[in-house]
Amino acid sequence: QQQVKQSPQSLIVQKGGISIINCAYENTAFDYFPWYQQFPGKGPALLIAIRPDVSEKKEGRFTISFNKSAKQFSLHIMDSQPGDSATYFCAASQETSGSRLTFGEGTQLTVNP
Amino acid sequence: NAGVTQTPKFRVLKTGQSMTLLCAQDMNHEYMYWYRQDPGMGLRLIHYSVGEGTTAKGEVPDGYNVSRLKKQNFLLGLESAAPSQTSVYFCASRGALSNQPQHFGDGTRLSIL
Numbered sequence: 001q002q003q004v005k006q007s008p009q010s011l012i013v014q015k016g017g018i019s020i021i022n023c024a025y026e027n028t029a030f031d032y033f034p035w036y037q038q039f040p041g042k043g044p045a046l047l048i049a050i051r052p053d054v055s056e057k058k059e060g061r062f063t064i065s066f067n068k069s070a071k072q073f074s075l076h077i078m079d080s081q082p083g084d085s086a087t088y089f090c091a092a093s094q095e096t097s098g099s100r101l102t103f104g105e106g107t108q109l110t111v112n113p
Numbered sequence: 114n115a116g117v118t119q120t121p122k123f124r125v126l127k128t129g130q131s132m133t134l135l136c137a138q139d140m141n142h143e144y145m146y147w148y149r150q151d152p153g154m155g156l157r158l159i160h161y162s163v164g165e166g167t168t169a170k171g172e173v174p175d176g177y178n179v180s181r182l183k184k185q186n187f188l189l190g191l192e193s194a195a196p197s198q199t200s201v202y203f204c205a206s207r208g209a210l211s212n213q214p215q216h217f218g219d220g221t222r223l224s225i226l
Contacts, residue, residue, distance in 0.1 A: 009153070034214065043117070043203050043217030044156070051212075089155055098163050099144060099207060100171060101215060103155035 003027050006090050006104025014112050019077040021107045023090035026071065030092040032099070035064065035075045038087045038106075047088070048075070080111045115139050117218035119204050125224045126194045134189040134221050136204030142216075143209035145187040146171075147179060149200040150220070156203060162187055163209075194225045 006023045013019050025033075032051060036044035050057045050064040050073065057064045063076040077084055090104040120135040136145065143164050148156040148171075158171030160179040168179045176198060178190045187206075191198060201222050205215040 004155075006155070032212075036217075041219065043205075043219045045217065046214040049212075049214065095211060098161055098169065099213075099215070100146070100158050100161055101156070102172075103148075103157070105153055105155045 003102050004090060004092050004104045006107060008107060009105065010108040010110070012110045012112065013080050015080065015082060017080050017111075019080045019084070019109055019111070020074060021088055021090070021109070022072065022074045023104050024070075024072045025092050025102075027092070027094070027102075028071070029094045029097075030102075031095055032093045033064070033066065033073050034091050034093075034101070035062075036089045036091060036103075038089065044089060077109075080109075082111045082113050085109055085111050117204055117206055117216050119202075119218035119221050121221060122219070123222045125226060126191075127226050128194060128196060130194050131190070131192050132194065132223075133191075134202055134204075134223075136187045136189070136206075136218060138185055138187075138204075138206040138216070140206060140208070140216065141184070142206035143184075144207040144215075145181065146205045146207075146215065147177070147187065147189045148203045148205065149173065149198075150203060151200050159189065159202075196225045199223060199225045 034049035037047045038044040066073045091101040146161040147159040162181040165184040
């Protein structure tokens with residue numbers, strides 16, 4: 001049972017465009033929602049994270065939008081660059097259960113120059 | 114400044130063979146995790162540990178065992194390898210305080226023939 005669903009599976013955008021990746025979760029006990037970026041041959045690295053008490057968090061070109069009532073959150077990459085080409089994973093965890101991450105399926109982002 | 118180190122990076126096994134994957138972290142983190150990554154399925158938690166001497170099952174624990182005898186090390190064992198265990202295995206660690214991200218190693222690519 002996939003508790004975090006991510007879409008799309010793959011995404012192609014032009015340089016300078018906006019990349020949007022969406023996730024939906026089922027477990028209302030989740031209280032931490034990170035996004036990870038993974039390059040080929042490397043482990044995932046934390047990109048940005050949000051807690052459910054805020055609806056939006058922005059760090060540079062990366063923004064998380066969070067909708068608690070809809071149980072959805074999304075990653076927006078503004079002014080997308082070829083160097084952003086990677087696989088992106090959304091995840092969710094519950095602090096009181098060992099902070100175990102439940103990951104979405106991943107999105108392969110390609111930014112064309 | 115190693116962070117999380119996984120050994121080995123690559124391994125090919127025959128069905129029925131056993132092996133141990135080693136994860137070492139130098140950040141004095143309390144929590145450690147083992148995930149497997151398969152195409153289209155994101156990362157799935159196998160086992161985790163919230164402190165030295167403790168282990169717990171994750172989402173997909175069958176066929177694996179773990180040990181955390183020392184705080185800095187987390188071992189993942191396959192007693193009798195099966196082709197279904199062909200995957201990329203990632204170890205991660207995290208501090209015990211709130212809002213701490215999980216730090217990942219670069220993975221072990223394991224093929225079972």
